[in-house]
Amino acid sequence: MTDDGLKAARDRIDRLDEQLQALIGERAGLAQEIARIKADIDGEAGDCYRPAREAEVLRAVAARNRGPLSDETVVRLMREVMSACLALESPLKVAYLGPEGTYTQAAVYKHFGHSVTAVPLAAIDEIFREVEAGNADYGVVPVENSTEGVVSHTLDQLVGSRLSIVGEVALAVHHHLLSHASDLSEVKRVVSHAQSLAQCRKWLDAKLPSVMREAVASNGEAARMVRDEPAAAAIAGRAASELYELPILCANIEDEPNNTTRFLVLGQQSVPATGEDMTSILVSIHNRPGMLHRLLAPAADAGVDLSRIESRPSRRQAWDYNFFIDLEGHVAEDRVRQVIDRIEAEAAHLKILGSYPRAVL
Amino acid sequence: MTDDGLKAARDRIDRLDEQLQALIGERAGLAQEIARIKADIDGEAGDCYRPAREAEVLRAVAARNRGPLSDETVVRLMREVMSACLALESPLKVAYLGPEGTYTQAAVYKHFGHSVTAVPLAAIDEIFREVEAGNADYGVVPVENSTEGVVSHTLDQLVGSRLSIVGEVALAVHHHLLSHASDLSEVKRVVSHAQSLAQCRKWLDAKLPSVMREAVASNGEAARMVRDEPAAAAIAGRAASELYELPILCANIEDEPNNTTRFLVLGQQSVPATGEDMTSILVSIHNRPGMLHRLLAPAADAGVDLSRIESRPSRRQAWDYNFFIDLEGHVAEDRVRQVIDRIEAEAAHLKILGSYPRAVL
Numbered sequence: 001m002t003d004d005g006l007k008a009a010r011d012r013i014d015r016l017d018e019q020l021q022a023l024i025g026e027r028a029g030l031a032q033e034i035a036r037i038k039a040d041i042d043g044e045a046g047d048c049y050r051p052a053r054e055a056e057v058l059r060a061v062a063a064r065n066r067g068p069l070s071d072e073t074v075v076r077l078m079r080e081v082m083s084a085c086l087a088l089e090s091p092l093k094v095a096y097l098g099p100e101g102t103y104t105q106a107a108v109y110k111h112f113g114h115s116v117t118a119v120p121l122a123a124i125d126e127i128f129r130e131v132e133a134g135n136a137d138y139g140v141v142p143v144e145n146s147t148e149g150v151v152s153h154t155l156d157q158l159v160g161s162r163l164s165i166v167g168e169v170a171l172a173v174h175h176h177l178l179s180h181a182s183d184l185s186e187v188k189r190v191v192s193h194a195q196s197l198a199q200c201r202k203w204l205d206a207k208l209p210s211v212m213r214e215a216v217a218s219n220g221e222a223a224r225m226v227r228d229e230p231a232a233a234a235i236a237g238r239a240a241s242e243l244y245e246l247p248i249l250c251a252n253i254e255d256e257p258n259n260t261t262r263f264l265v266l267g268q269q270s271v272p273a274t275g276e277d278m279t280s281i282l283v284s285i286h287n288r289p290g291m292l293h294r295l296l297a298p299a300a301d302a303g304v305d306l307s308r309i310e311s312r313p314s315r316r317q318a319w320d321y322n323f324f325i326d327l328e329g330h331v332a333e334d335r336v337r338q339v340i341d342r343i344e345a346e347a348a349h350l351k352i353l354g355s356y357p358r359a360v361l
Numbered sequence: 362m363t364d365d366g367l368k369a370a371r372d373r374i375d376r377l378d379e380q381l382q383a384l385i386g387e388r389a390g391l392a393q394e395i396a397r398i399k400a401d402i403d404g405e406a407g408d409c410y411r412p413a414r415e416a417e418v419l420r421a422v423a424a425r426n427r428g429p430l431s432d433e434t435v436v437r438l439m440r441e442v443m444s445a446c447l448a449l450e451s452p453l454k455v456a457y458l459g460p461e462g463t464y465t466q467a468a469v470y471k472h473f474g475h476s477v478t479a480v481p482l483a484a485i486d487e488i489f490r491e492v493e494a495g496n497a498d499y500g501v502v503p504v505e506n507s508t509e510g511v512v513s514h515t516l517d518q519l520v521g522s523r524l525s526i527v528g529e530v531a532l533a534v535h536h537h538l539l540s541h542a543s544d545l546s547e548v549k550r551v552v553s554h555a556q557s558l559a560q561c562r563k564w565l566d567a568k569l570p571s572v573m574r575e576a577v578a579s580n581g582e583a584a585r586m587v588r589d590e591p592a593a594a595a596i597a598g599r600a601a602s603e604l605y606e607l608p609i610l611c612a613n614i615e616d617e618p619n620n621t622t623r624f625l626v627l628g629q630q631s632v633p634a635t636g637e638d639m640t641s642i643l644v645s646i647h648n649r650p651g652m653l654h655r656l657l658a659p660a661a662d663a664g665v666d667l668s669r670i671e672s673r674p675s676r677r678q679a680w681d682y683n684f685f686i687d688l689e690g691h692v693a694e695d696r697v698r699q700v701i702d703r704i705e706a707e708a709a710h711l712k713i714l715g716s717y718p719r720a721v722l
Contacts (some may be wrong), residue, residue: 003402005394005398006395006398006399006402009391009394009395009398010395012391013388013391013392013395014418016384016387016388016391017388017418017421017422017439018425019384020381020384020385020388020439020442021422021425021426021435021439023377023380023381023384024381024430024435024438025426025427025428025429025430025435026377027374027377027378027381028428028429028430029429030370030373030374030377031374032429033366033370034367034370034371034374037366037367037370038367041364041367057375057378060378061378061382064379064382065382065386066386067386067389068386068389068390068393068449069385069386069389069445069446069449073445073448073476074382074385074386076441076445076475077385077441077442077445078378078381078382080437080438080441081381081438084430084434084437084438085430087434088429088430093603093604095604114437115434117603117604119581119601119604120581121581122582130604135604135605135606136604220480220481220482221483240480242454242478243454243456243478243480243491243496243497244496245496
């Protein structure tokens, strides 16, 4: 009876797989057709990757999802299908801050799918250079970790570059305290990667103030070290907890509850509005009393949210500052355009770094 | 007119995406149903990953493919769908030889899709230990590079382990000579990673005998170094050629035309026959004249192909040898079973390391 049920379900999966495969093949054929039509219009192989359309399609995928797969998983699968179809013409070349196996590489694949040629480079300025030279179609660089702050090399490069920000990627990072100890009071030693220790510093100061902290090469290594030592705890993710059967003594101990790492996608094009966009601008001002307040007033007046503001000393002159400001909305929207115009009137210099779709999941 | 065609094709893609998504959701629901039925039968959460069925399904996918996507791409996409559905119950834990970003990690994702918890470990014996202890469901270890030979640590661990080989993964690796030189005679220096230099040694000895070889950290680094130096060449892959706009002066210069790296998947179960299988056995013999020939005779007599034979000195006793032999076929097949029985009669000891599906693409 149940064996029959098993066979019936498996047969249905087989038929479904055939349909799925047929649809994927058909979709790839349509992608080729679009490339041909665009080539007719433009007289050359067109730029088939369109960040705005991709964001819109994937948002629609998430909105339609009724489970049982998570929104994130369904979006990832559909992105892989889109990525493979797009690569039929010629795979996108994406330069990123290497080495392989880093979060930045994960961000590349999260944003573009796996059907791209992802090339690790050793430094942020090299990525800008390769994209500017047209050797790579896009670049992906880290810009912000919500606990450790901004990646200043990226901001500095944005000042002089003619590239635009064409997208953003967000990766969530959670930390847990793993230990066989039955209570926090039993923990005499905490082991983790230095960055994870830093990202949980406040929590550690509050809960385990007198406990020794030890930095090791990776969070996985930390988990392995403490599994036979009940007086020790590791800070690591869920995967390490599962692998080493280390109970989660305290979950989500990162100081910043929304501990995400944010990346920018750099390119040569400008991206049309999708309805859920961000605009990044660079503003240079001479530092005078009240200047920052005057700079921010236009956005407040217009009800345009500023999601981030970051100051960096300018390299041109002492007491000159560059401000990196993220506004919600797209420069093609009047209210955003007006805010930018008003800021520009106050500033020594203003540069629009890009308007781009907000990260999809 | 063509703009209308563009819009029509895009609308069709939108409708296709909706259908695709609906099918993926339905497939995930069926996977859950299968898990429930299996739990009813077994009285607990069943082991839903079945290497033999997965290989059969993916072979059928490749056989059905009519383009325009490559077999490899379609198989990869379908594998990701299967991987995501399987992970709905509980994601597989796969331990592999790290660090992240290595070929072994790529082999994990190629074999299992991305919906697994992949855990990098520092040494091959740790991977065996974690799978034996049940902390990881599967392990992935390199076993053979067709130019550089076998990974002896893996063979040595197989001797004493009670794990079975439940699968194999093959990754193709191609090397090209990249240079702005217009002719080989202009090349005065060849730069690459030491392993790539080794994998092209014969070709270099024949074509560039007196040219200096320089080992650097990675093939990508090598390509970057030579792009402004026409008297130099790098050995690297196609991605580096594209990124640095370095012409391929000579393609596929690896000494072994089928330069693949092979990995084994280790697990606790035994895998039923799929019709395209391999069987790996370990044979210990006392080294006597003519012994190896007697060992191989049964397979030759029965017409069973030996795809690989590898000898390692035994650790037990001087002059004792272990032979690792790969036979085509599955122990459940009579002719394979008979060959193994005949070999066993000649040997001091024989251990079946596993029968498993051949790598799908």
